[in-house]
Amino acid sequence: MSIFEAQEFDDHEKVLFVNEPSVGLRGIIAIHSTTLGPALGGCRMWPYETEAAAIRDVLRLSRGMSHKAAILDCGLGGGKSVIIGDANSQKTPALLQSMGRFIDSLNEQYITGEDIGTSPDDMREIRKSTRCVSCLHKKDGGLGDPAPLTALGVYGAIRAGLVSVTGSAGLDGVTVAVQGVGNVGTNLCQLLHDAGAKLFVSDVDPARVDNAVSVFGATAVAADDIYTANADVYSPCAMGATLNDDTIPSLNARVVAGAANNQLDAPRHGEMLAERGIAYMPDFVANGGGLVSCAAEWYRDGEDEVRKNVEKIHETCLTIIERAEQTGTTTAEAAVRIAEERIARGRNDD
Numbered sequence: 001m002s003i004f005e006a007q008e009f010d011d012h013e014k015v016l017f018v019n020e021p022s023v024g025l026r027g028i029i030a031i032h033s034t035t036l037g038p039a040l041g042g043c044r045m046w047p048y049e050t051e052a053a054a055i056r057d058v059l060r061l062s063r064g065m066s067h068k069a070a071i072l073d074c075g076l077g078g079g080k081s082v083i084i085g086d087a088n089s090q091k092t093p094a095l096l097q098s099m100g101r102f103i104d105s106l107n108e109q110y111i112t113g114e115d116i117g118t119s120p121d122d123m124r125e126i127r128k129s130t131r132c133v134s135c136l137h138k139k140d141g142g143l144g145d146p147a148p149l150t151a152l153g154v155y156g157a158i159r160a161g162l163v164s165v166t167g168s169a170g171l172d173g174v175t176v177a178v179q180g181v182g183n184v185g186t187n188l189c190q191l192l193h194d195a196g197a198k199l200f201v202s203d204v205d206p207a208r209v210d211n212a213v214s215v216f217g218a219t220a221v222a223a224d225d226i227y228t229a230n231a232d233v234y235s236p237c238a239m240g241a242t243l244n245d246d247t248i249p250s251l252n253a254r255v256v257a258g259a260a261n262n263q264l265d266a267p268r269h270g271e272m273l274a275e276r277g278i279a280y281m282p283d284f285v286a287n288g289g290g291l292v293s294c295a296a297e298w299y300r301d302g303e304d305e306v307r308k309n310v311e312k313i314h315e316t317c318l319t320i321i322e323r324a325e326q327t328g329t330t331t332a333e334a335a336v337r338i339a340e341e342r343i344a345r346g347r348n349d350d
């Protein structure tokens, strides 16, 4: 396949193929942009069926990271890396350390972190050969689990969505349907409950639902019924693609904001939501607290500063809503445009 002609190629600055047969490492590091800072993005380990699939994924994901970092204004560019292989059977300390040496050869242009198939423990292993690692456990000098900060960002996004449809960011008496009460969802329920919201929750794990019912007085809803719950807000905090042809027509909510990645099944579903007058807070902004936390880890910001930066997600969402209204685009498109403008401005300032 020709990388320069690939649909996912977007003038990426650098694409490095890494290969160390003695440890079974085959991978790719893609740096989309370092205009606004070092390119940060997780290291995905996945048994891609073809090299072309791995290339497409790393190009697409690294570009997405540039947009995410730019819209969150966190002093980072966008990158991503992939290791081709089965994380359960092929991941070894030697392989991870080898990946670290390749990352180190990029002289701080790329910073890695956890992703599908890698964990904070793997980051500790990679860090044996490079300092360009984020998302570390607290005991390893990192900021630890980003879920509470991700939840705080989602909370700010929900409040921005409410401003756009009701004129008020207040949560007292507002009803929120939280899909998935795992790490982020439970932290989010706590924030919403403290602010006076009424909760509906669903999860495929009954113990997690029971916990939300007993701790937050939430109403349990069957997994498939969360979309039609009589709630003001739908907050997807489980898996992607839940905003699709089947679910959007039945949504009762007027605001959608959650932590899950890739919530829109296809870009046109952003238009479907807008046509129904539903304020959709783009997933890569709403769930940006984790990335802001990784940025803070890299720049060694204190915990108060990180929190303040995550709280800015609320303002960022308001800016996106305003731009979408002014330009007649969806919020997702408006967010990407603002991000691209920031990157272009940064390039011109160089």
Ligand code: NAD
Binding pocket: 146, 147, 148, 150, 179, 180, 181, 182, 183, 184, 185, 202, 203, 204, 205, 208, 223, 237, 238, 239, 240, 259, 260, 261, 287, 288, 290
């Ligand atoms: P988690 O695994 O702790 O929680 C996910 C929960 O969703 C689990 O309790 C799971 O049982 C539940 N679930 C799975 N399928 C479901 C279904 N069909 N209906 C209802 N519930 C279902 O994960 P998390 O860390 O809380 O992350 C939640 C989502 O947010 C994930 O998609 C993740 O990729 C994304 N995200 C997380 C972070 C973070 O900081 N943890 C940052 C950005 C994005």
